[in-house]
Amino acid sequence: MIGPSTESALPAIGRRRVIVCAGTGCVANGAYPVFQAFTDQIKAAGIAATTEFKAEESDQPGAPLRLNQSGCQGFCQMGPLVTILPEGILYTKVRLADVPEIVASTLVGHDIVKRLLYVDPGTKKPCQGVAEIPFYQRQQRFVLRECGTIDPASVEEYLTHGGYTAARKAITAMTPEGICREILQSGLRGRGGGGFPTGRKWEAARTQRSAKKYVICNADEGDPGAFMNRSVMEGNPHSVLEGLMIAARAIGADETLIYVRTEYPLAVARMKQAVKDAQRLGFLGTNAFGSGQTFTCEVLEGAGAFVCGEETAMIASIEGHRGMPRPKPPFPAQSGLWGKPTIINNVETLAHCVRIINEGAESFRKLGTAQSPGTKTFALTGHVANTGLIEVPFGTTLREIVIQIGGGITDRRGRIGPNNFKAVQIGGPSGGCLTADHLDLPLDYDSLRSVGAMIGSGGLVAMNQKTCMVSIARFFMDFTQRESCGKCVLCREGTRQMLTLLDDIIAGRATGETLVLLEKLAHAVQKGSLCGLGKSAPNPVLTTLRYFRAEYDAHVFHKCCPTGQCKALAKPSIDADKCKGCQACQKKCPVGAITGDRKQAHVIDPAKCTACGTCADTCKFDAVVGV
Template sequence: MLDLKKITESVQKSLGNVTKRIIICAGTGCVANGSLKVFNAFIKSADELGVKISVELKEEKGKTNLLSKSGCQGFCQMGPLVNILPSGILYTKVKVEDVKEILEKSIKADEVIERLCYNDNGKVCKGQNEIPFYQKQSRMVLKQCGVVDPENIDEYIFDGGYRAAKKACIDMTDKEICDVVLAAGLRGRGGGGFPTGKKWDLTRVQQRDKKYIICNGDEGDPGAFMDRSVMEGNPHSVIEGMIIAAKAIGADEGYVYVRTEYGLAVERMKKAVEAAVQKGVLGKNIFGSAHNFTLHVMEGAGAFVCGEETALIASIEGKRGMPSPKPPFPAQSGLWEKPTAINNVETLATVPLVINYGADSFRQLGTPQSPGTKTFALTGQVLNTGLIEVPMGTTLRQVVFDTAGGVTDEKGKVDDKNFKAVQIGGPSGGCLTKEHLDLPLDFDSLKKVGAMVGSGGLVVMNQNTCMVKMAKFFMQFTQNESCGKCVLCREGTRQMLLMLEDITEGRADENTLTLLEKLAKAVQVGSLCGLGKTAPNPVLSTLRYFRDEYNAHVKDKRCPAGECSNLVNYSINDKCLGCTACARKCPVGAIAGTLKKQHVIDTVKCIKCGVCLDTCKFNAVVRG
C-alpha cells in the first residue's frame, strides 16, 4: 500500500542536502524560446566550473545544487525563466550565454545579476514577490506549476499531493464528497459554470453497474492555454481530482481527453499516469480502500467541437465528433450509454484544494456565487502577457492595468488611454469595453452583459484594433470548426462570415447590418449544441458596443482603425519635405511630386499596400 508519509520523509531527506535549487521553466512557451538549451547549458557549464549539480532528487553524499524543470511559471512574455531557491531570485529572458555568469555569481556566491531581473520602470525586481505581474495574483491551482517537477510524482506527494484523494477514498462517502464540493460552490471552469457538486450528485444517484469520469482537456479557443499549462506543469493534480470525482460518482474508469496538438501535455499526462500506477495511486484498492480506478489518456484529433461534452464522448467511442441532443444528459447516459461526469482540467485540479482545506476555506476567495480563483490566458496589446490566476470577482480594470501592466500602443509603450476592448471567452465569448472596466469577472456578472468567462481567454485590444475585423476573425474560426450537423450553425455561420467580409471590403449596405443581427440571433437560438449557440456572441457584442464602427464601414466606407485595407485611404500632409522616398518605394507609381515639394497620392492608382506609410520618416503620410 502507498505510504505517503514515507515518501515525504524520503524527499525531505534528499532536499536536506540541496544547497540551492535552479528551476528552469519548461512550459511550452519557454521551451519554444530555448529553455531546454538553457537547461543543458547548466549541466555542461557546471561541470566546467566545478559546481556540483544533480538533475535528480535523490540522496547525495555531501551538499549539492538541484537542477530541475517546472511547468509554466506564468510570465510567458519574459521567458525563458530561471527561478533560484531558496533566495527566490527570478531571472528573465535567460540565454545560453548567461548560464556561466549565473553559476558563478548566483550559485557559487549569493549575488544578484540585475540585468537579468525584471525591470519595472527603472525598479529592479529580484523575485516574483516584487514583480507587479505576480503581486496581484492568487495562485492556487497554478501554485505548484512553476515549482514542482511535473515528471516526479514524489515531489508532488512531498508538497501534499494525493492526501485529498486518500481522504476521499478512505474517510468519506460518495455523498459526503458531493456535499463538500457543492457547499464550496465550485463551478465548472470550462465556461458553463455549472455547479460541480451538483453534476457529480446527478451522476452518483444513477443506479448502473458502470460509470465513467472524463477530463476534458480539449482546449480549442484561440489564444487559450490554461488547461494545457496545468497538464504540463502539474498533471498529478488532475489525476488526484479525477480519483476524488470517481469515488464521488461511483466510477472505476476514466479518460483524460487531450488535443493531439498539445504534445508536451500529452507526454506529461501519460508519464504521470504511468507513475501513479507504479506507486499504487491508480489501480485496484487504492490507498488500501475498496475503490478501484483505471485511467486512460486519449488524444483528440483537434476538432474545436470536441470541446462540447457529447461530441467529446462520441470521439472517445471512435465516432465522428458531433454533438447529440440533450436530454439525455451525460450524467444519465454518456460514454457507451453509461452515466458519465465530464469536467475540464482546471475544475478537477481545483478539487483537491476543496477536499484538503474545506468548503469554508475555499469560499474565502472569490464572490458568494462564484467562489475560488480563475486562471486566464492574458494576451493582446498589454505590457505583460502570460498565464494568470486571480480571485473570481476581480475587475477587468485590475487585470488590464495592474496585473497586465497597462495597454500598449503600436510601438509597445504603455498608454492606458489607448484601451478599447477585451475579448473574453474566445469564439464563444463577447466584448467588454471601457464601461465594463469595473465589472467583476465572474460567471453571473459577465452573463448579464452578453459575455461569458469561457475557458479563460483574455485578449486586450487598443484603439488601433478594428472590431469588425476582430468579429470576422472569430467567425472565420467558428465557421471552419462547425461540425456541420445542424443547418443553422453550418450555413448560418457561413452567411454571417460572408456578410462580415462584405462589410470589411466595402460591399455592404445598411440592410446588411439588419440581416446580420437577425441571422446571429437565429443561430444563437436554433443551433444544437452550446458551441453553435454561442458562436454569434462576438458579432452580437461588437454590434451592441461598437455600432458606430460598423456604420462607418457600411455608410462611410471607412475603417476608423485603418485595418481594413479596402476601406483605407492614404494621403500626404504638409509635413512632407519632398524627399521622394515614398515615391521611389511605391510599387505602382501612385505618388507624384517634385523634389523638396509636397507630394500627392493618386487614390485611383493606389493599391493601399502601406509602403508609403512605412517609408516616410516625417509622419507626412496619413492613413484614414
C-alpha cells in the same frame, strides 16, 4: 503583496535550486539548450548537483544543488525564465551565452546578474524576484501554486507538497455524498466555460443507479488564444489526476479518461507519465490507497476538432465516431459514455477540487465572489506588455488584469500608452468583445453574461486602437464555421452565411440590409443551434455589433475601415498637425502617391494609393492615419 505561490513554493530551508521554466513559450525560446548548458556548466564548476528529486535530501542544508525544469511559470513574454533559490532570483530572457555568467556570478559568487533581471517598464527599476514584479503581484495562484516550481515529472516531489492527500482522504475517509456536499458547498463552478455548479453535476451522476459510471477530464482546450489547461497539465499533471480520482469516488465511477488535445504533445506525455507513476504507487489500480476500490485512468488524444470540447461530441469521439453533438436530454450524467452515467469536468475544475477537499469549502470561498467563488486562470495575450498565464480571483476587474498585470496596452510599435486600449476579447469564439466602459467590471460568470460575453475557457485577448472590430468578428466567425461539426442547419449554414455577410461588409459590398440580416441571423443561430458551439458562435458578432456599431456603420455606409485593416476600405490620409514634412514616406511609397515639400504637411493622392500601409510603417510621428 506577494501571491501565495511564492510563499508556499519556497522550500522552508535554504537549499540551492536552479529552476528552468520548460513551458511552451520558454521552450520555443530555447529553454532546453539553456537547461543543458546549466547541467554542463555546473558540473564544470565543480558544484555538487542533482537533477533528481529525493525526498530525504530536501530538508538537508548541505544537500547538493538541485537543477530541474518546471511547468509554465506564466511570464511567457520574458522567457526563457530561470529561477534561483533560495534567494528567489528570477532571470529573464536567458540565452545560452548567459549561462556561464550566471553560474560564475550567482551560483559560485553569490552575485546577481543585474542585466538579466526584469525591469518594470513603469518605474524602470530592476526586480530581483517575482515578489517585486507587478505581473505576479496581483495574482493569486491557487491551481497554479505548484506549477512552475515543482518538477512535473516527479511524483515524489508532488507528494512532499501534500500531493494525493486529498484523493486518499476522499477515497478512504469520505463518503461520496460527503464529497458532493463539500464541492457543492464550495460553490465551485465549471471552469470550462459553462459555469455549471460542479457539485450539482456530481450529485446528479451520483444518484444515478448504475454499476458502471465514467468520469472524463475535458482537456481538449481548443479555444484559439487559450493555454491554461495545457499549462496545468504540463506543470502539475498529478493535480489533475488527483481531482479525477476525487470525482470518480464522488459519483461511484471506477473508470476515468483524460481527453487531451493532440496539439499538446508534452501535456499528453506528462499525463501519461503521471498515470504510470500513480499506478506504480498504488493510487490507481484495483486497490487504490488500500481501500479495495478500483480506479483506472486512460489518456486519450483528440484528433483536432474544437467541437469535441462539447460533452456529447467528446463522448461520440471517445466511442470512435465523428465528434457530432447530440441533443440533450438525456444529459451525460444520466446517459453518457456507452450509455452510462458520465461526468465531464474541465482540467482546471478538477485541479480546484484537490484543494477544496484538502482545505475545505470555506477556505475556497474566501477567494472570489459569492456567486463565483475561487480563482480563474486566464491566458492573457494580444496587445499587452506582459503576455502570459495568470490566475486571479473572480471579481478582479478587467483594468487590474489588463493594465496592472498585463502592464498596459501596446501600440503597433510595442509602446505602452494610456490611450491604446480599444477592446478585450474574452472567452474566445464563444465569448465577446468588451470596451473601455467595461474596464471596471468585476469579472465573474454572471457579470460577463450580462454584457453578452462569457468566461469561456479563459482566453483574454487585449486589443489596441489599430484593431478593426469587424475584422475580429470575422476572424472568430471564420473559426467557428470551420469548426462547426456540420450537423445542425443553423450552425452549419448559419455560421457560413454570417461569414459571407461579414465578408461583404469588409469588402465594401454591404448595405443597411446586410446589417439587419446579420443581426437576425445571429439571433437565430444563437437561439436555435443544437449545441453550445452554435449557440455561442454569434457572440463575437453580436457583442461587436452592440459595442462597436459605429465601426460597422463606417464600413457599411461610409465604405471606410477606420483602422485601415480592411484593405478594400482603407482610406489613408496624413494628419497635417502631426506631419513634420520629413519626406520619408514619399521615398518609400511604391506608387508615388504622396506629395508635399520638405517641412510641409504631405498629402496622399487617393487615386494612386493602394493602401499598402508602407507610409504608416515608415512614419515616425504616427501622422499617417486610416491604414
